[in-house]
Structure formats: C-alpha cells, structure tokens
Amino acid sequence: MATTPAEGLDPVSAIALVGAVGIGAQWLAWRLRVPGIVLMLLAGVLVGPVFGLLDPERDIGPITDSVISIAVAVILFEGGLTLNFHALNDAAKGVRRLVFLGAPLGWLTSALALRYGAGLSWESSAVFGGIMIVTGPTVIAPLLRQARLERRPATLLQWEAIVNDPIGALAAVLAYGAIIVLNGSASLAQGVGHFVIGVGVATALGLAGGWGIAWSFRTGRVPEFMKVPVLVAVLLAVFALSDLVLHESGLLAVTLMGVVIANADLPSYEELRRFKEHATILLVSGVFILLAADLDFSTLAGLDWRAVAFVAATVLLARPAAVLLALAGSGLPWKERILVAFTGPRGVVLVAVAGLFGSLLAGLGIEDGALLGPLAFVLVSATVVLHGFTLAPFARWLGLSATGTPGVLLVGGSRFTAGLAAEIAAAEIPVRVVDTNLYHLRGAREAGVPIFYGDILGESAEQQLHMVDYGTLLAATDNDAYNTLVATDLAPEFGRDRVFQLARYKGDAPRHALPSTLGGRAFAGGLTYGELEQRLRAGWQCRTTRLTAEFPFAAWQEMHPEAVPLARLDGRGIAFDWKEIGEGERLIALTPPRAAVAAAQGTTVEQAAEAGRQPEEPARGAD
Incomplete structure (x- = not known):
C-alpha cells in the first residue's frame, strides 16, 4: 500500500524516483551542455534534504548501503572492461608511475592535508588519506567525454581512476587494521595475516572469474542469450566472496576480473562492454542521487573553515605534489603532467567508503571519525563542480583538447x-x-x-x-x-x-x-x-557556395536544378542532415559541369561560371 507524503515513499516509488531524477539530470545536462555529475548532485540534494521528497534510509531502508556497494562493484568492473593493454601505447610508463608511485605518494600528501588542513587526528588522517587515492571513474568518464582530451592524457586519467580505486579502498583497510593493532584489539601478526590473505583471495577470485568467463564464452560453454546473465551472476559472486574474507577487497577482485576479460579477445566483447556501459549509466545516476539525497545538513554544520582549507590543500597541494613527483623523469610533456596533476575529481567510491570507515573509527572511540563522511561529501562536491566546469577550458588553454x-x-x-x-x-x-x-x-x-x-x-x-x-x-x-x-x-x-x-x-x-x-x-x-x-x-564536382540575402537557397536551386546538396556549413560545424539553409551559411553540393549548366540556362560557360561562383568561395578543381 502506498504511503502518504508525510510518511515517505514506498520502496518501489522511491527507486522509481531515483531512476527518473538521475536519468533526467543526465539528459538535461546533455541538452544544456553542462557536466552531468554536477546536475545529478544538485538534483539529489533538491529531492532529498531540500524538499524532503526522498530519504533513502526512510524510504528504501537498510538495503541502501548494500545496493550502493553492489552498484560500485559493477561500475568498477565496467571500468576494468575498458582497460585493454593494447590501448596504453606511449601512456604505459605514465600509468605505471601513477599506480606504483602516485598511489603511495597520494596517500601521504592527502594524510598531511587532512592532518594540517582539516585538523583531524593522525588515525583518521591515515584512513581517509588512503581513501583519497581514489579519483573516481564514475566522475572521470563523463568528464573525459565532455572535455574531449587528447589520447594520452585521457588514457592516463582513465587508467589511474580505475586502477587506483580498489587500491585506495585497500589502503584504508590497511590503515584501519594498523589502528586496531595499535589499540591492542589484535596482534600485528593477525592484522598483517588477515590483510595479506584477503588481498590474495581477492586477486585469485578476480583472475579466476575473468579467466573462467573468457574460457567458457570462447569455447561455447555458455549460450549467447545467457552470456550477460552469467557474467552478472559471476561478477556478484566474486564480489561477495571476496568481501566475506576482507571488507572492500571485492573492489579489487571485480576490477581484475574486468581487466582479464578486456584482454581476452572475446568475439562478443563489444556487446558485453556496451551492455555494461548502459548499466553503468543507470547505476552512476542512482548512486549519486542516493548519496546526495542522504545528505544531512546538520552534519555539514559541524564543519568550519578548516573544511575549506582541507579542500584547497587537496586540490592545490596534495594532488599536484603526488602526481608531479610520480611523473618526474617520465618523459611526458610538462603540459600533460600539469593537466593530470590538477585534475583529481572524486566520486561515489570516496563517499561510500569514507562513510563506512568513519563509523568504524567512531566505534573505536576516535571522535573525529564522524567527520569523514561530511568531509568526503564536501570534497566530492567541490572537485566535481570545479573540474566539471574547468577541465575543458584548462585543457584547451594547455593545447591538450581536441x-x-x-x-x-x-x-x-x-x-x-x-x-x-x-x-x-x-x-x-x-x-x-x-x-x-x-x-x-x-x-x-x-x-x-x-x-x-x-x-x-x-x-x-x-x-x-x-x-x-x-x-x-x-x-x-x-x-x-x-x-x-x-x-x-x-x-x-x-x-x-x-x-x-x-x-x-x-x-x-x-x-x-x-x-x-x-x-x-x-x-x-x-x-x-x-x-x-x-x-x-x-x-561533376563537389563545390561550396555561400548563400546570402541576394543569393538564397531557392535561387541556388533554380540555378542548379540537377545538383545534389551534400552538407551545410555554419559556425558550429558541418551537418549532413538538414532541411533548410539560411543566410550566411555555406552549402557543399555535387554540381554538374559548367557546360551543362550553361546549356540548361542558355548562356555561355563563362557566364554560368560567373553566376554560380560567389566571391567568398572560389571553385576548386577543373571541369
């Protein structure tokens, strides 16, 4: 039975609202040519804490966190499917440095920004600093699509975002385990052993899941109509089993599984990838709406000027320092290093994982652990808006955009x-x-x-x-x-x-x-x-004609009745599909020889050529 607005929405209506608002925000962003992530965050805040139409905890219930975890796993898996090693080319060295050097350096610089910018304790700074390694494929992919960067910087940002996502989550797990050991809740051997076993199991499950899918699909063990369902089922099983051994290790498992499948040269790979892309668009929309709608303004009220200092330190110091040090001596042009260094938007993984570890730290008696969730949301909001509106012009200024x-x-x-x-x-x-x-x-x-x-x-x-x-x-x-x-x-x-x-x-x-x-x-x-x-x-030849008030399209048609219009040129580019063409625009058409035009008009070739040629557009080629 449907509930009244005062009581909230029933789960079905709430989920329907999340889907409608999320996809609607993405469509509106496409129409307005603005970053979709920004509108999704705004829409989530409006339907949630502002107007009170949606409260995930009230309307959907305790499964909200589980739904977000599964959605993040699917998003990371789809990201892994895009990581084909053949596409790395000259970006391979830069990617290796961003992963093996950039991740630990980012952990260190982020922890320092938290300690001295936000004023958190060393315990909370170490845990949250690990999570901040994550730059967020859910945000990077839409931004890259909009900014249209050159291939190498786009590849660097894409690979870093996807590969470092599970690394950041595992860094937080490692830091949290170290805190438990220091608090005397577990021995060093127990903490290290649990972490190593968890990472090992996640790696094994991810590789085995990817190899098993590739082998079964290639050998015809799975019929075509069941490939996507089997893929989803194995993906969820790998994620769940890995998380049972070590919390958040499932993110590593599903990313590895996606990378294995991406490099297996499967004949049905493109079909699988496109299906996952469509699913990811739905999931990204839903997750952003849920996280924004779940925001509690009262928790943000507990933040002070230090939150602004923390965001500024992260964007202007911590991120650039880690990337520039990691890429030093890599041979990459300095413009590409600058672009990557100052592009670090955070996404849903940061908010989801920060909220989890914030409550765990608070349970250990570390009071400022409760600030991790609000700080994460502030950082995500600030970086999404900042990079959403500045990445494209910044790349153009550096000469690195299409x-x-x-x-x-x-x-x-x-x-x-x-x-x-x-x-x-x-x-x-x-x-x-x-x-x-x-x-x-x-x-x-x-x-x-x-x-x-x-x-x-x-x-x-x-x-x-x-x-x-x-x-x-x-x-x-x-x-x-x-x-x-x-x-x-x-x-x-x-x-x-x-x-x-x-x-x-x-x-x-x-x-x-x-x-x-x-x-x-x-x-x-x-x-x-x-x-x-x-x-x-x-x-016949392809010719361009500029139309004017004195020589409109109708006059051109009358002069060239047999000509075939091909394209319209205006200030925004070229269009092959058009119904009319206005004054000041140019027309590319396939036109008959001058002699044929002259014969049809009863004029000389010279007169036909003079009439058909506009001063701005001298004809190219010879008849």
Missing part, C-alpha cells in the same frame, strides 16, 4: 570522398579519409587531405585514430555490406544520428538484400556509389 569543431570521418577512398574531403578541409573542419587500399587514398593524398591506411573497425584504428576528434561518419566504400557493417558497428560510438552511408544498390535479389534496420542514415539524396562515380566521370 579541436573545438568536431570533424568528419569518410570511410572509403574515391574521387567522390577526395573531392568532398577537400571542400570540408577548406572550411577548416577536421576531416580524414580511411581505406584499407592505399591506392584508393591517392586522390585524398594529392588533395592534401589527412588519410588513414587501415580498417576503421580494426584494432590499429582504435589505437591510432583519436575518435573523439570526429563527430560525424560517412561510410562511402564501393561495398554496400561493408558500409552497413561500419555504420552499424560505430553508431554507438558516434550516435546514430551522426552516422551516414551511401544508398545501397537496388539491383540485388531480395534474398541478398540487407535488413533496412541496419546501417546509417541516407546521404547524397539516395545516390549509390555507382551513380556518384558515373557523375564524377561526366565532370
């Missing part, structure tokens, strides 16, 4: 793509032509257009092409089936509304036709590769 205008990938080298790419490049929009046949790329090379010789779906493209630089893809090879494969496979990467392909040849028998639900959006008025090539052999 170009401001998303580029275009043209898959398939031909006279058509070479001509289209030349017009796009002339508009100062990044463009690259990709083909597996070097001869097909000759036209693009002669036009001075960047190329990539290889398969767009291959591992080399994933490693060498920085996909974040491109916002639109056109599959335009002479193979309809390959075009459809490329468009279908890369649609989740670019967004289905930004993936296009040439029309398929209609002469195939129905039994050879590909499903209409596959592939990209229509392009070039539905012309096929053969029809485009036929026009190019007849002298």
Whole structure:
C-alpha cells in the first residue's frame, strides 16, 4: 500500500524516483551542455534534504548501503572492461608511475592535508588519506567525454581512476587494521595475516572469474542469450566472496576480473562492454542521487573553515605534489603532467567508503571519525563542480583538447570522398579519409587531405585514430555490406544520428538484400556509389557556395536544378542532415559541369561560371 507524503515513499516509488531524477539530470545536462555529475548532485540534494521528497534510509531502508556497494562493484568492473593493454601505447610508463608511485605518494600528501588542513587526528588522517587515492571513474568518464582530451592524457586519467580505486579502498583497510593493532584489539601478526590473505583471495577470485568467463564464452560453454546473465551472476559472486574474507577487497577482485576479460579477445566483447556501459549509466545516476539525497545538513554544520582549507590543500597541494613527483623523469610533456596533476575529481567510491570507515573509527572511540563522511561529501562536491566546469577550458588553454569543431570521418577512398574531403578541409573542419587500399587514398593524398591506411573497425584504428576528434561518419566504400557493417558497428560510438552511408544498390535479389534496420542514415539524396562515380566521370564536382540575402537557397536551386546538396556549413560545424539553409551559411553540393549548366540556362560557360561562383568561395578543381 502506498504511503502518504508525510510518511515517505514506498520502496518501489522511491527507486522509481531515483531512476527518473538521475536519468533526467543526465539528459538535461546533455541538452544544456553542462557536466552531468554536477546536475545529478544538485538534483539529489533538491529531492532529498531540500524538499524532503526522498530519504533513502526512510524510504528504501537498510538495503541502501548494500545496493550502493553492489552498484560500485559493477561500475568498477565496467571500468576494468575498458582497460585493454593494447590501448596504453606511449601512456604505459605514465600509468605505471601513477599506480606504483602516485598511489603511495597520494596517500601521504592527502594524510598531511587532512592532518594540517582539516585538523583531524593522525588515525583518521591515515584512513581517509588512503581513501583519497581514489579519483573516481564514475566522475572521470563523463568528464573525459565532455572535455574531449587528447589520447594520452585521457588514457592516463582513465587508467589511474580505475586502477587506483580498489587500491585506495585497500589502503584504508590497511590503515584501519594498523589502528586496531595499535589499540591492542589484535596482534600485528593477525592484522598483517588477515590483510595479506584477503588481498590474495581477492586477486585469485578476480583472475579466476575473468579467466573462467573468457574460457567458457570462447569455447561455447555458455549460450549467447545467457552470456550477460552469467557474467552478472559471476561478477556478484566474486564480489561477495571476496568481501566475506576482507571488507572492500571485492573492489579489487571485480576490477581484475574486468581487466582479464578486456584482454581476452572475446568475439562478443563489444556487446558485453556496451551492455555494461548502459548499466553503468543507470547505476552512476542512482548512486549519486542516493548519496546526495542522504545528505544531512546538520552534519555539514559541524564543519568550519578548516573544511575549506582541507579542500584547497587537496586540490592545490596534495594532488599536484603526488602526481608531479610520480611523473618526474617520465618523459611526458610538462603540459600533460600539469593537466593530470590538477585534475583529481572524486566520486561515489570516496563517499561510500569514507562513510563506512568513519563509523568504524567512531566505534573505536576516535571522535573525529564522524567527520569523514561530511568531509568526503564536501570534497566530492567541490572537485566535481570545479573540474566539471574547468577541465575543458584548462585543457584547451594547455593545447591538450581536441579541436573545438568536431570533424568528419569518410570511410572509403574515391574521387567522390577526395573531392568532398577537400571542400570540408577548406572550411577548416577536421576531416580524414580511411581505406584499407592505399591506392584508393591517392586522390585524398594529392588533395592534401589527412588519410588513414587501415580498417576503421580494426584494432590499429582504435589505437591510432583519436575518435573523439570526429563527430560525424560517412561510410562511402564501393561495398554496400561493408558500409552497413561500419555504420552499424560505430553508431554507438558516434550516435546514430551522426552516422551516414551511401544508398545501397537496388539491383540485388531480395534474398541478398540487407535488413533496412541496419546501417546509417541516407546521404547524397539516395545516390549509390555507382551513380556518384558515373557523375564524377561526366565532370561533376563537389563545390561550396555561400548563400546570402541576394543569393538564397531557392535561387541556388533554380540555378542548379540537377545538383545534389551534400552538407551545410555554419559556425558550429558541418551537418549532413538538414532541411533548410539560411543566410550566411555555406552549402557543399555535387554540381554538374559548367557546360551543362550553361546549356540548361542558355548562356555561355563563362557566364554560368560567373553566376554560380560567389566571391567568398572560389571553385576548386577543373571541369
């Protein structure tokens, strides 16, 4: 039976509200082009302590902490699935230093910031300092997606966030164990033995779980329709068993399990990864809403100016000092080291683990342990807002972000793509032509257009092409089936509304036709590769025209009735899908030879050329 607002929500309604508010905040952030994490925190605070619509402890009950723990485990596992060793390339040395040197240095500098900034005891500082190693994959991933960093600094931040997450939790476990030993609650041998056994069991379970999944999937021991359910079941079992031996060691186990699967070259890996990405978006939304809604303003009231000093010391001293010392002599450019050093947003793992150990420390009689939860929330809120709004401009200032205008990938080298790419490049929009046949790329090379010789779906493209630089893809090879494969496979990467392909040849028998639900959006008025090539052999060319009040789109259409509009250029970039084009914008179109235009208009070639060419846009190429 549903409860009244005064009594709170029933668990089903509360969970539904969490999902609606979390996903709604992410969608609104996408529409407004602001960091999603910031809006999720704000939304959680509004529905929780501000308006009192949601109280996780009251409405969902004691399972809230367990739900958050499982969600964090799934998030870390998905993060592990992104850690393919082949993608490290020249970032490998930096990642090793951030893990093996940066983590202990971060523990030390964070503990000092807590001791002298927040004024905590050495016991609380040691435990919380270990947790602060965590930079938070739940926050880093959305920020990287928005900031569009260059490959190496993005790789450094992503790997550090995911790998150091379980390390930070285990550092807190180690510090807490040391405090128990010093308090006489356990002997040194017992404390060290328990920790070593727990870490060993977690490592073994993670490796065994990952290897078992990879082996069973590769050998067909699990049917296709059960792969995701089996994966989730094994993931939860590994997490639970590891946590039974040593609390928080399950985070290490699931991260290792994800890394093993990511490097196993499974044929169904992409399908699994995308499913986990979707699940992670839901879980991140839910966890942030729950943690923010559970905030008690009265606990924050117990903080003073030292909380501000602690945040400032962490952001400006502790984090930069640890990273810069760890990366000293690494050979990385100083700009990349500066960017990584001053980018350390914290996320849900910090808040969840800090709340747990804060209550444990308070139970041992360490009074300031109760401040760990509020300080963690203040640090997360401050760093999320700070880095959410400053990472992209800071990276641009350092010259480490992708170009401001998303580029275009043209898959398939031909006279058509070479001509289209030349017009796009002339508009100062990044463009690259990709083909597996070097001869097909000759036209693009002669036009001075960047190329990539290889398969767009291959591992080399994933490693060498920085996909974040491109916002639109056109599959335009002479193979309809390959075009459809490329468009279908890369649609989740670019967004289905930004993936296009040439029309398929209609002469195939129905039994050879590909499903209409596959592939990209229509392009070039539905012309096929053969029809485009036929026009190019007849002298047609890609040309750019600037439209003005005196020469609007309607006038252009009247002058070029046979021309095929291809793209619209405005101040924000390029669009292949558009319904109208306004004054001051430019139009790229495939137009017939000047002689054909002159014959249709009853004028000379010179008159047709003069009428069809705007002063701002001299035609390129020859008829």
